[in-house]
Amino acid sequence: MASGAPRPHGDPGLQPERTALAWGRTMLALVTASAFFLRWLPTYGPPILMLPAVSGAAALAIYLTQRRRYRARSHGLAGESIEADLSAVLWTAFAGVVLGALGVVVVVTG
Amino acid sequence: MTNSEHPPGTAAPPPRGRLAERLLPGGEEPDPRFTLANERTFLAWIRTSLALLAGGIALEAFTSGLFIEPVRKGLAIILLLMGMMLSGGAAMRWLRVERSMRNKAPLPLPFFVPLLAGAGALTAAVVLVFVLLR
Numbered sequence: 001m002a003s004g005a006p007r008p009h010g011d012p013g014l015q016p017e018r019t020a021l022a023w024g025r026t027m028l029a030l031v032t033a034s035a036f037f038l039r040w041l042p043t044y045g046p047p048i049l050m051l052p053a054v055s056g057a058a059a060l061a062i063y064l065t066q067r068r069r070y071r072a073r074s075h076g077l078a079g080e081s082i083e084a085d086l087s088a089v090l091w092t093a094f095a096g097v098v099l100g101a102l103g104v105v106v107v108v109t110g
Numbered sequence: 111m112t113n114s115e116h117p118p119g120t121a122a123p124p125p126r127g128r129l130a131e132r133l134l135p136g137g138e139e140p141d142p143r144f145t146l147a148n149e150r151t152f153l154a155w156i157r158t159s160l161a162l163l164a165g166g167i168a169l170e171a172f173t174s175g176l177f178i179e180p181v182r183k184g185l186a187i188i189l190l191l192m193g194m195m196l197s198g199g200a201a202m203r204w205l206r207v208e209r210s211m212r213n214k215a216p217l218p219l220p221f222f223v224p225l226l227a228g229a230g231a232l233t234a235a236v237v238l239v240f241v242l243l244r
Contacts, residue, residue: 011143015143015146016146018146026153026156036164036168040167040168043171051167082145083130083145084134085149086127086129086134087129089152089204092156092197093198093201096156096197097197097198099163099194100191103163103166103193104187104190104194107166107167107187107190108183108187
């Protein structure tokens with residue numbers, strides 16, 4: 001590997017990159033889950049479509065904010081200050097809770 | 111709301127959002143690497159939760175030839191509820207870890223690790239019994 005720290009943040013542990021990749025994995029997991037929910041459309045009928053709508057929207061939201069998030073983090077780390085991303089965490093967890101609740105509704109009524 | 115807890119002579123911390131002030135009060139900003147590590151752990155729990163949710167939906171649709179309806183629906187709902195709890199619990203844990211780090215306190219124990227392990231073992235045992243007795 002070339003000597004010198006990676007740019008632009010100079011963190012040899014590549015924390016912003018690893019965190020961006022973790023969001024990317026989560027986005028892919030949401031896309032996979034969306035496809036998976038759609039797979040059972042013949043079994044459950046139209047109500048199951050609520051689930052891929054939520055998981056797909058969450059995946060899209062992550063996709064659209066990835067660049068901005070990475071940029072903020074890598075510049076933040078360069079200045080040794082990163083604000084905890086409270087709203088991203090709360091929205092992601094909320095999506096998971098809503099998916100579970102919709103899933104229970106679909107299973108109970110289906 | 112004033113934010114003048116920092117000792118004199120040090121730079122004032124950058125202004126934070128109102129929600130952050132409410133949910134993550136006091137203390138001082140932790141090492142940014144710790145904040146990022148906490149976020150990655152949260153995301154790993156979210157992916158685990160997604161696997162449980164997808165599993166719950168699939169179990170109900172997939173196993174109609176294996177389980178009688180109450181068992182099938184019951185197991186599916188257990189998986190879905192666990193996925194829900196895991197998503198909500200991941201956010202709660204993220205908050206508690208972030209608070210502990212701000213106040214330089216010990217990190218809280220992950221209470222849902224034994225819960226998840228126990229539920230996973232129980233589900234596997236039920237499936238095993240049904241597959242063997244079939």
